[in-house]
Amino acid sequence: MLKIQEIREIIKLIDQSSINEFTFEQDGSKIKMKKQSQEVETVVRNVVAAPPVEVVSTQPQPVPTQQPVQEASAPKTEETKADTSNLHKITSPMVGTFYAASSPEAGNYVSVGSKVTNDTVVCIVEAMKLFNEIEAEVKGEIVEILAENGQLVEYGQPLFLVKPE
Structure with a gap:
């Protein structure tokens, strides 16, 4: 029990x-x-x-309130949608907690503008006390980071947008 x-x-x-x-x-x-x-x-x-x-x-349980975090991305135009169609999405392979760095003292693995290769570690997703390094699996440049440090993420949830080279 x-x-x-x-x-x-x-x-x-x-x-x-x-x-x-x-x-x-x-x-x-x-x-x-x-x-x-x-x-x-x-x-x-x-x-x-x-x-x-x-x-x-x-x-x-308290009712979760809407965070004003997504206000900046809310008004999307057709031009913005066209720009994201050629971007590669790095998605979460599991349900867990997203971490942008290996420890609170360390710097983030990547930031907007970072160049990545197929085997570049971009973040960690922790599930059941196991820390899983997530690799870019594409060569390119990080355009947008879609998850917050410490945020719970779902399977298949986009974490990063990468402009492929």
Whole structure:
């Protein structure tokens, strides 16, 4: 059975992600979480020979507010769309946390204007305490960085736009 601190961490991660439903089974125990409007409902069941015990905990969660970060890119013209059509997108190969540098003290792997090759490391995506280096896989120049340091990213989410050479 998971410890209460581990369950709290799972609740926090689910709350911060776009996942609406999560189920976890281990050693005859089952945890099922569902997001409903502004609440996260947690159901813990022990599946053993005895009748199941069900604990339901509902915690109100704050409603995320819109960040004004995307205001600069909101008014896109057809000319801007045409420019991005020839750009290569470096996408996240997994769900995890985006890091622009190897440590808080180190400089970012790349910035806008950086030249990259196929094997240039552009960022790290951390998933389940494993730090995965993400390579550019294309030769070119970084045009735009689409993720913030420490941001949760989804599988297939674009992280960088690269102008291929």
